[in-house]
Structures are given as structure tokens and as C-alpha cells.
Amino acid sequence: MIRKKRYASSTDVARLAGVSQSAVSRTYKPGASVSNETRQKVLAAAAELGYRPSMIPQIMLTHRSNLVALVVGGMYNPFYAKTLERFTSGLQAAGHQVLLVHVDSGHTLDGAIPRLVSYRVDAIVSALAILSPAAVDELSRLNIPIISFNTPVHNDWISSVCCDNVAAGRMAADLLVERQGRSFAYVRGPLGSPASEERLQGFAERLGAKGFAAPRLSQGDFRYEGGLAAGLELLAGPERPDAIFCGNDLMALGLIDAARERLRLRVPEDVMVVGFDDIPQASWEAYRLTTIAQDEAVMTDHALRIVTRAMELHSGAGNERLVVPGKLIERGSVRPGARASDAPDGAPRRSVREEAREAAVKIPT
Amino acid sequence: MIRKKRYASSTDVARLAGVSQSAVSRTYKPGASVSNETRQKVLAAAAELGYRPSMIPQIMLTHRSNLVALVVGGMYNPFYAKTLERFTSGLQAAGHQVLLVHVDSGHTLDGAIPRLVSYRVDAIVSALAILSPAAVDELSRLNIPIISFNTPVHNDWISSVCCDNVAAGRMAADLLVERQGRSFAYVRGPLGSPASEERLQGFAERLGAKGFAAPRLSQGDFRYEGGLAAGLELLAGPERPDAIFCGNDLMALGLIDAARERLRLRVPEDVMVVGFDDIPQASWEAYRLTTIAQDEAVMTDHALRIVTRAMELHSGAGNERLVVPGKLIERGSVRPGARASDAPDGAPRRSVREEAREAAVKIPT
DNA sequence: TTGGTTATTGACTAGCTATGCAACAATTTG
DNA sequence: CAAATTGTTGCATAGCTAGTCAATAACCAA
Numbered sequence: 001m002i003r004k005k006r007y008a009s010s011t012d013v014a015r016l017a018g019v020s021q022s023a024v025s026r027t028y029k030p031g032a033s034v035s036n037e038t039r040q041k042v043l044a045a046a047a048e049l050g051y052r053p054s055m056i057p058q059i060m061l062t063h064r065s066n067l068v069a070l071v072v073g074g075m076y077n078p079f080y081a082k083t084l085e086r087f088t089s090g091l092q093a094a095g096h097q098v099l100l101v102h103v104d105s106g107h108t109l110d111g112a113i114p115r116l117v118s119y120r121v122d123a124i125v126s127a128l129a130i131l132s133p134a135a136v137d138e139l140s141r142l143n144i145p146i147i148s149f150n151t152p153v154h155n156d157w158i159s160s161v162c163c164d165n166v167a168a169g170r171m172a173a174d175l176l177v178e179r180q181g182r183s184f185a186y187v188r189g190p191l192g193s194p195a196s197e198e199r200l201q202g203f204a205e206r207l208g209a210k211g212f213a214a215p216r217l218s219q220g221d222f223r224y225e226g227g228l229a230a231g232l233e234l235l236a237g238p239e240r241p242d243a244i245f246c247g248n249d250l251m252a253l254g255l256i257d258a259a260r261e262r263l264r265l266r267v268p269e270d271v272m273v274v275g276f277d278d279i280p281q282a283s284w285e286a287y288r289l290t291t292i293a294q295d296e297a298v299m300t301d302h303a304l305r306i307v308t309r310a311m312e313l314h315s316g317a318g319n320e321r322l323v324v325p326g327k328l329i330e331r332g333s334v335r336p337g338a339r340a341s342d343a344p345d346g347a348p349r350r351s352v353r354e355e356a357r358e359a360a361v362k363i364p365t
Numbered sequence: 366m367i368r369k370k371r372y373a374s375s376t377d378v379a380r381l382a383g384v385s386q387s388a389v390s391r392t393y394k395p396g397a398s399v400s401n402e403t404r405q406k407v408l409a410a411a412a413e414l415g416y417r418p419s420m421i422p423q424i425m426l427t428h429r430s431n432l433v434a435l436v437v438g439g440m441y442n443p444f445y446a447k448t449l450e451r452f453t454s455g456l457q458a459a460g461h462q463v464l465l466v467h468v469d470s471g472h473t474l475d476g477a478i479p480r481l482v483s484y485r486v487d488a489i490v491s492a493l494a495i496l497s498p499a500a501v502d503e504l505s506r507l508n509i510p511i512i513s514f515n516t517p518v519h520n521d522w523i524s525s526v527c528c529d530n531v532a533a534g535r536m537a538a539d540l541l542v543e544r545q546g547r548s549f550a551y552v553r554g555p556l557g558s559p560a561s562e563e564r565l566q567g568f569a570e571r572l573g574a575k576g577f578a579a580p581r582l583s584q585g586d587f588r589y590e591g592g593l594a595a596g597l598e599l600l601a602g603p604e605r606p607d608a609i610f611c612g613n614d615l616m617a618l619g620l621i622d623a624a625r626e627r628l629r630l631r632v633p634e635d636v637m638v639v640g641f642d643d644i645p646q647a648s649w650e651a652y653r654l655t656t657i658a659q660d661e662a663v664m665t666d667h668a669l670r671i672v673t674r675a676m677e678l679h680s681g682a683g684n685e686r687l688v689v690p691g692k693l694i695e696r697g698s699v700r701p702g703a704r705a706s707d708a709p710d711g712a713p714r715r716s717v718r719e720e721a722r723e724a725a726v727k728i729p730t
Numbered sequence: 731t732t733g734g735t736t737a738t739t740g741a742c743t744a745g746c747t748a749t750g751c752a753a754c755a756a757t758t759t760g
Numbered sequence: 761c762a763a764a765t766t767g768t769t770g771c772a773t774a775g776c777t778a779g780t781c782a783a784t785a786a787c788c789a790a
Binding site for chain 4: 375376390426
């Protein structure tokens with residue numbers, strides 16, 4: 001059972017330095033009372049043995065591991081890669097460590113829970129679309145603060161940070177209508193993605209309010225390949241839509257390629273396309289995709305603040321909800337409007353702007 | 366100092382169930398001797414308190430944390446995102462946990478070392494380009510197995526897994542010469558990237574051997590934007606090269622956009638472009654980039670095997686080195702060769718194939 | 731009934747660090 | 761010079777789990 005040890009312990013250092021273990025511990029505790037002489041002896045011995053104080057016994061004593069679990073799914077989406085990077089940097093800067101948990105896309109994190117619990121993580125940040133009711137139930141009984149990213153779940157221990165998907169859907173509708181779109185379509189994300197359905201809801205709702213027929217729907221998967229397939233399906237027939245909103249950028253780029261490279265259609269002249277996320281590829285010259293950016297700086301910052309606060313309080317700091325508005329990024333995949341400098345028929349134009357100006361809504365319950 | 370506890374302990378469960386702590390422990394140890402009656406009492410109490418056994422005291426006893434640190438830099442590159450995902454899945458499947466450490470690109474992991482050590486990680490996998498001599502020195506004194514990904518560093522505790530960059534450079538040269546390239550250029554990665562320099566070395570060497578002038582060089586940064594800038598620099602002048610090898614795909618895609626979208630050049634008719642990595646975007650219809658794929662399945666698998674073995678031996682399992690050949694993926698950014706079915710002037714063609722067939726070289730020292 | 735075997739259980743301990751406490755030394759103050 | 765203050769040090773301990781060991785209970789065969 002007891003293996004050869006790999007790391008030196010404070011006792012080892014103490015023995016070598018000829019001092020007590022307490023002296024070693026105090027050497028590494030800023031502001032503790034140690035004479036310069038002993039400190040030097042300790043540091044010399046520590047250097048020889050390659051000693052660094054261990055967090056492990058400290059975790060036992062303090063009931064704080066400084067470990068935050070980051071649960072991620074499909075990293076194929078550059079948006080998630082970026083978010084992951086931001087979170088990791090932020091958590092590290094705040095003195096936490098990141099325990100990365102990968103869950104195969106489509107699965108819930110149920111299977112990962114024992115792992116997290118056995119390492120006594122202080123908080124969980126989930127960027128996972130799917131959080132099963134069973135998992136929610138089990139997790140909240142553990143008294144661990146949980147931040148759900150882009151999935152609106154709440155209870156005493158779960159908070160969420162989401163982009164305002166419904167408003168974003170409306171923005172897309174307003175823009176496409178203003179730019180003379182006449183027949184509309186929406187490319188969905190994978191089945192059961194609440195984000196995708198919310199975006200559709202805002203989109204369809206606003207189109208209806210403006211007197212247009214419901215958008216044609218195509219099933220996608222949040223991937224490039226799905227967007228390509230959806231594009232071929234929607235655009236090959238005779239009654240092709242001229243304004244398409246895609247559940248995310250990856251699908252939008254696939255759809256643009258279907259239109260241009262496969263069907264020889266022009267974007268935006270023949271079809272206008274709007275995406276969602278504003279991944280780096282959206283601004284690449286070959287695409288110049290008009291899209292709605294999630295303000296992930298604000299979103300991750302706020303999520304970080306919730307984590308930090310929850311750890312300080314170490315009590316039910318949940319039930320907070322932040323909804324961050326998306327920001328329309330106009331590039332070339334939608335026909336340009338009347339010149340912005342002079343305001344000709346300002347009305348529809350202004351409505352798009354208004355949507356964008358909608359303030360962050362914070363609802364502490 | 367002693368905070369309110371968040372997680373229930375086995376003692377808590379024992380008290381509630383009216384049994385000893387040992388009984389609780391045994392309930393969770395497969396094959397241990399517990400009567401069904403006590404097991405039920407324990408499980409009931411555990412469910413009520415939300416108890417799961419903790420790894421923390423076990424780490425102290427066994428000197429094994431099952432924690433593997435994964436050190437990553439720029440996640441902007443989809444190749445790294447993919448690699449990260451693969452590693453995480455693999456490590457989880459093997460029963461390890463992943464401690465994610467992000468190091469700002471350009472920095473070494475020196476600053477992160479104390480963090481890793483204080484959590485008593487069992488091994489370190491570094492996907493970082495830069496491993497400073499100081500860091501190498503410090504780490505190897507700690508007796509932790511280290512796997513360096515795509516950076517050839519070795520000693521008793523450090524192993525490496527790399528793509529055969531030099532051979533890949535030669536492959537690119539062979540291909541571009543065979544397809545009638547006449548004036549060549551190479552777009553470098555950021556300063557101090559050994560991978561980029563190795564690729565250049567093979568490229569320039571082979572060009573020289575075939576009697577061509579040294580390739581023009583342009584400084585890039587492994588990013589799309591750098592490739593775009595390099596493209597403008599190389600292709601705007603009158604003496605523009607007609608065959609360009611880029612240090613990675615991201616830059617190659619930027620360069621293609623510079624050529625097509627900004628300078629109205631045709632690819633591959635006016636310029637041929639070869640990339641490196643085979644990221645998903647390389648196969649997107651708008652680009653169809655010819656590139657050299659790193660066999661990251663083989664590479665990550667092997668790295669995982671080193672980790673596993675090192676942990677079993679828990680002794681100096683370093684100094685292993687795997688060099689994996691790259692694989693040429695022909696798409697549309699290079700002029701097609703003579704039809705593959707009939708072999709006309711076989712010689713140069715065959716040389717490309719030979720290079721690709723080069724077997725994996727494994728050098729245990 | 732008795733001796734022996736098996737199954738189950740609880741007490742105890744290792745493992746490592748931070749900290750309260752007491753002891754001690756050194757220094758300053760009255 | 762005595763007393764008080766300050767600075768330094770070591771001892772003992774909490775915190776939690778897996779395993780060792782001894783004790784107990786249950787059972788069977790003779």
C-alpha cells in the first residue's frame with residue numbers, strides 16, 4: 001500500500017536541516033516568526049531535496065482544495081476553446097487550480113460527479129449544454145456552488161450566466177428584414193440544445209410580428225459539416241430562402257461554403273447569412289460573416305466573480321442569473337444597409353440598435 | 366483556520382449509521398468483508414449526507430495523486446484544442462485526473478511549477494513550445510516524469526513525442542518541386558519555435574539538394590493574421606514566389622486569403638500553398654488546403670502510454686523519444702500531379718511517397 | 731459439548747502540514 | 761539588577777481514509 005515516496009516532506013527537510021518540522025513550515029509561511037539563520041538552513045536543505053510545501057494536508061485541515069472543476073464538451077468549437085482558455089487564466093490568476101473534466105458531447109456529466117467529489121473541488125463550472133435533472137439533484141445536495149454556462153438552470157447552489165439568446169434571435173430577424181430578406185430559414189443546433197431553441201424562438205417570434213411566415217427549419221449539429229449539409233438541403237431546391245440565421249458560426253460557415261462552392265450562389269446577393277458566437281474564423285477574409293458576438297469577456301468575468309464569492313461565503317451563493325446581451329457584428333454576409341452616416345428611413349435601423357443597447361439583466365432571487 | 370466543512374466525512378456517515386468508520390470505508394472498497402446489513406445502513410446514511418470517499422487522505426498515504434498536469438499555451442490553434450481534448454479523454458479513461466495549467470504563450474512554465482508540485486502531480490505533459498533550461502533543471506530534480514510534446518528535450522525524467530518536422534519539410538519541398546514550383550518561400554512561426562525551424566531546415570535542405578535557391582523567408586506567428594501579413598509581404602512585389610510552405614495551417618489559410626481576397630491571385634494557379642497540422646479548417650471547402658497532418662492519434666496514444674508506464678514504475682522512466690512521420694494530405698492548394706493511375710515520369714512522384722512511408726523511429730537511450 | 735474455521739467488526743495507525751501553546755533566549759526598560 | 765517585552769523554537773494535534781490486527785460472533789464437524 002505505502003509506495004515509495006516521490007516528493008520530499010517537510011519532515012525530511014527538517015531532519016536534514018537539523019530543525020523541527022514547524023520551522024520548515026514557518027519558513028514557507030509569509031510573515032511567520034523564523035530567524036534568518038534557520039530560514040537559511042531550511043532553504044538549503046529544501047533546495048537539496050527539491051522540497052515544496054504540499055497542499056494535500058492543508059486541504060484536509062481547511063476543507064478547501066482551491067480546486068475548481070471545469071466541465072467541457074465539444075472543444076471542436078473555437079468558441080469553447082477560447083472560453084476554456086479565459087476561464088483557466090482567470091481562475092489561475094485568482095489562485096485556484098483547474099481540474100479539467102471532459103464529457104463526450106451528448107452525454108451529461110453524471111458519470112464525472114464521483115471524480116469531482118472525491119477530489120473535493122470547491123466549485124464546478126459547467127460549459128455543458130446538458131445538465132440532467134438527476135445530476136442537478138445530486139450536485140445540489142453536495143453543497144458545491146455550480147455555475148452553468150449558457151444553460152439556464154437554477155437553485156440554491158446553481159447560478160447561470162447566459163447570453164440573451166432570445167433577444168439575439170430578434171436582432172437577427174430585425175437585421176435580415178431590414179436588409180430586404182423575404183423568405184427565411186433557421187439552422188438548428190443538435191437536438192435538445194436550449195440555446196439553439198431560444199435563438200430560434202426570438203427569431204421566429206419577431207418574424208411573425210413583422211408579418212412574415214415562419215422560417216423554414218433545418219436540423220444541424222453546431223458543426224461545420226452540419227451547416228454544409230443544411231445549406232445543401234435548404235438552398236438546392238427551387239424555393240430557396242434568401243435570409244438564413246444559423247444557430248452558431250461553425251454551421252454558418254459551412255452553409256456559406258455550400259452556397260458558394262457547391263451551388264455557385266453569391267453571398268450576400270443570393271442568400272444572406274447570420275451566425276452566432278463570433279469565432280475567429282468568422283472574421284477571416286474568405287467569409288466575412290455577419291454574426292452576433294457573445295460577450296465572453298463579461299460572461300467569464302462574471303462567472304469568475306460568482307466562484308470567488310461563493311468560496312468566500314462558502315454557503316449557498318447560488319440562484320444568481322446573469323443574462324448578457326449579444327452584440328451584432330456586421331461584416332459581409334448580409335447586404336449593407338443605407339449608409340450609416342445619413343439616416344434615411346431610420347425606423348427599422350433604429351430597432352436593431354435598440355436591441356443591442358438592451359442592458360444586462362441581473363436577477364438575484 | 367478550520368473552516369466549516371463542506372463535504373461529509375466517513376466518520377460522519379459512521380456516526381449516523383451507527384457503525385465504525387472502518388465499516389464505511391469497507392463498504393466502498395470492492396471485495397472487502399462487510400455484511401449486507403451494515404452495507405445497507407452505511408449506504409443509507411451516505412445517501413442522506415451526500416458522502417463520497419475522498420482521495421485526499423489516500424494521496425497522503427500512497428504518495429500517488431492520480432493527477433496529471435497538462436500544460437498548454439495558445440489554444441487559438443485548433444490543433445492544440447484537439448490535442449487537449451484527446452489527452453483529457455485518454456487520461457480520464459485511464460483513471461487519471463487532469464490538472465490544467467495555462468501558460469501565456471511566449472512564457473515558459475517556470476512560474477507554474479510551484480503550483481504543480483504543491484498538488485503532488487504524478488506526471489506532467491507539456492504541449493508548450495518553450496521549456497526553459499532552468500525549468501528543465503528544476504523539474505528533473507523533482508523526480509516527476511515529464512512528457513514534452515513537439516519539443517525535443519530529454520533526460521532521465523523527460524521524454525518527448527514529436528512529429529518528424531525535418532522530414533515533413535522535405536516532403537513539402539518534394540511536392541512543390543514536382544508540381545513545377547520555381548521560386549519558393551517559407552513562412553516562419555514565432556521566434557524561437559524549434560518546430561518551425563526544423564520544418565524550414567528540411568524544406569531548405571531539400572530545395573538546395575535539387576538545385577534551387579534558398580526559399581525567401583517571412584516572419585509569422587503561427588496565427589491567421591501573421592499568415593495574412595506574410596502573404597501580403599511575399600506576394601505583393603514583382604518577384605513573387607509561386608510555391609509557399611507555411612509553418613502551420615493557420616498561417617497558410619491567412620496567406621491564401623491574402624492571395625485570393627486581397628491580391629486577386631489564384632491558388633494554386635498563381636501560387637501553391639502547403640500548410641502543416643491538418644486542422645479542421647484546412648478541409649473547409651473555401652480553402653481545401655494541401656497540408657501535412659500530424660498523426661496526433663499515434664502521438665497522444667504514445668504519450669499516454671509513457672505516462673502510464675512511468676506511474677507504474679514510479680522511477681526514472683524518461684529518456685524515451687518518439688518521432689512520428691507526418692502524412693501528406695493532398696487537397697486543392699497545390700496543382701494536381703500527373704494522374705495517379707498511370708505512372709508517367711515516376712521518379713519525383715515516388716520520392717514523395719517514400720518520404721511518407723518512412724517508419725516511426727523510436728530511440729530509447 | 732468442544733475445538734476449529736470463517737465472517738464480520740472496531741480500535742488503532744500512518745501519512746503531512748499549519749497552528750496553538752509553552753518554553754526558552756535575548757533584549758529593552760525601569 | 762530585576763522585570764518585562766520581544767523574538768524564536770519545539771511539541772503536540774487536528775484533519776480523513778485504508779489497512780493491519782485483534783476480538784467477537786456465528787457456524788460446522790466430531
